[in-house]
Amino acid sequence: MPFPALKKISFCYHHNVIVNQRAQLDEGKKLIISPYALLWHNDKYYLAGNYEKYNNISNYRIDRMKHVELTDLSVRPFSEVSDYRECFDTTDYARKSFHMFHGEQERIVLRCSNDLIDVIVDKFGRNIELSCHDRNAFTVRASVFVSDGLVEWLMQHGDRVVVLSPKRLKEKMIHQIDAMRTAYQIT
Template structure:
């Protein structure tokens, strides 16, 4: 049986190797002795080798190397450097994660790699200053929403929008909602709750940064199959694919003629399994099932003359109205505008 002080020594040794060692910064037995002494553990160099054998037998991937210098390092971690960098970038990019929480999460992620790697990464990621929301309730809200979904209970919350008061933007007084929650969505760099507002037979989306005073109710949630096409489970991936800018609408098949320059954009949005056909050497036609909404129209408008709606006719007519309205705003002559360049 290992004495308690020996157990503490083993745990500290493991912690120190994770914190100070990597393949470019191996730590010698002498350095490990010094680091342990700083933690109040007296030890000898020879005992370090025995302890490392114990940790290796336990499954810790500790490697001894002579290059770039003699010493030990942990070769395999739960998260590799590239994975930690990806997670850090995601945290930095997400505007719904406040500045305070961004700093806390980044610090925790740094603990997954060596101090040397963390120092190098931090010098890079703090160059970019991003816009962040200020709602600190969002983290508690996520926990409450997860519990509500798991327990099939309704949620109550106040939902806020920004208004201009005295030449400054601030949150309004909010509106009270009771929602049957179905899934959490990360889309367009924002976090959403998809659920059913009890007054309607549809699925609506709510931004988490606008939600306050969330509470789990005792009311049973309305089954999602009563308000959408899904039956066995709420298909989050399919829902996101058919929704544009988180607007909902009626599901319809749309046919679009697209410039070849938009092939990657179309595949990114709809996937590679949808129906494609070549129109000519400069364009292709695509058919997809989507929610026809203001969000879809706004998405189409951004591509100008590189996308033309072929069907349905109602969507073509709405696009023409929007195009003419833009012409009016800029003082141009009002006329029928159909994209022609492909």
């Protein structure tokens, strides 16, 4: 029996808003998505797929999707919007994503305190490119999606992780640090 042709799905996607001093879901926006994978992250399920308006992959929380329907439209091949060719590699995709944010894939270089080795291996896997920086730190090189989620993930480690490259990511980190300094009115 031949495998049935994969179809796009439509759904109304919602975000939380504040109404009368309470959080509730907004009216939502109708989307049509080519679904590629379901992912589990931080106790939430996500759908990784392509929103027909863009040439990339986005992530959608399943609990924010309402009125999900199968369409008659054929799925856009993931090879058109990602580096995956034969199959959608969910393990690799999750490893490159941070807090389920997606961005441009870039090669990053980080200097990390030696006490973060387990955190780095848990996130990037054992085949990650590592080198000794000095007796207190190591350098890691990885190809990841540069996004706000990556910046948040890096910020949680404070001065134990320093971005060495690319310059654009380093500048994002500096901007976030300056924004926090301003928020706390630290001069």
